[in-house]
Amino acid sequence: MLNTLKALFRANTQPSPEQSQGRPVAAGLPTGISQEDLEGLRLDGRVNIKLIGLRAHADALFSWDDDAYYHIAAVGHVDLGQDAHLVRFYLDNDTWLQANIENGQVLEYKLFDFYRVAHLSDAEFDKMINGDDKTSDRIGAQAITLASTADETRTGTFQRVWGDTESLWSPPVIFEEQVMTTESVVARRVTHHAMLYERTIQGTERMEYLLLSAETDGEDSFMLVQNVGVDVASVDIDAV
Template sequence: MNWLKSMLGLAAPKSADTAAASPQGPLGLAAGRMLSLDTSLKFSFADEVELPLPDATQNIWSTGVVDLGQSNWLNRFYLDDNDTWVQVHTSGEQDGPPESVILFSYLSYVTINGEAELRRLAGEQSLIGLPTYQHNGKTFQREWGTEDGQTELVQFFEAVTSPKEAYRIRHHAMLYSRDTGLPNRREFLLFSVEVEADGSTSLSTSIGVTLFSTDFSLF
């Protein structure tokens, strides 16, 4: 896995100089707006989806933008609780019509110290990147990569902007998904090795579910 060789020992990503997110993002999502989820989602998700839902209306504290190339974008909106975020995939314009919307919540965030630990947690010694992944008795299918065996993680850069700072994070990520049994909703499992601007490296694991524009209100 060539990406492992580049994760440690190279210069950290440079800080972003300007805010990458548009003032008004897709679906009206933007930093400073309040987001409230439909309370009925807890009952809908109860037996089908692991994702924990925040109880209260929350402020969108920071935003992240990933330029995927070929006029495709990931727009991320992080809530005040530091655990929950909304990801909107758009094509054409960054704030254009959504291709998909996913509500994510972090399950874990582990600091990685050294190449050996990186290989064990997210490299060839791990299960991340294999065609399927077992999580809490459920089987998730790999979304990225076509190899029969383990595939390399996908690299992209995220420009993050908050009221206090703007910076870039380098991600090496892998996405899995499964059918939930709920109409038009899928559950997602996202692994990401993240390299911060100061060079610190961590592995985040997030659980997500398809979100519709009717599932939330903005104020």
């Protein structure tokens, strides 16, 4: 994900609740952005994504089924300010497709997998985002080594994208997301304390991304999510 967001994420987010009027097709999308601007992606739609050649690279931690169509069960929106947005389409196979939008134009797509999710207590969450112990496996560390969920002996080491590249630790980026589902009356708000990492998949020019996010929905639910993702070209998205 998102080298362009190194600058965009510096903007302060001032989200406002978004209400669904009869759950329109564009539910969850920023004002002025339609499903046509997003390859036809929409809440309650379906999408097939082609990642040609990814299966051939044993070094890749991310895996994907090119053949299936997946239901878009929810849509998330992050207002980054200065007419910059993230739109996230949450699929029913525990993955999500993110569009990075600036000035009404989609700059890029990334496809992420909820690779690992750890539920935290209130105290564990507070220590993770505010604690003084900045160990090498914490959000904001200079590099993170991640084990494959299929074979824990196989690992990938990701380098931090955001923050000072020379610093051993940088504070997470904080942003708020408004999430709509097909049953939503009002958007659900999720606060993210996030840091982005990247690496090159061996033997390819393809990048693989790790987005660490300590998340809370304000309802005593706290978790640490390891999201692993790859780039997606717009021509490889077939939404219906």
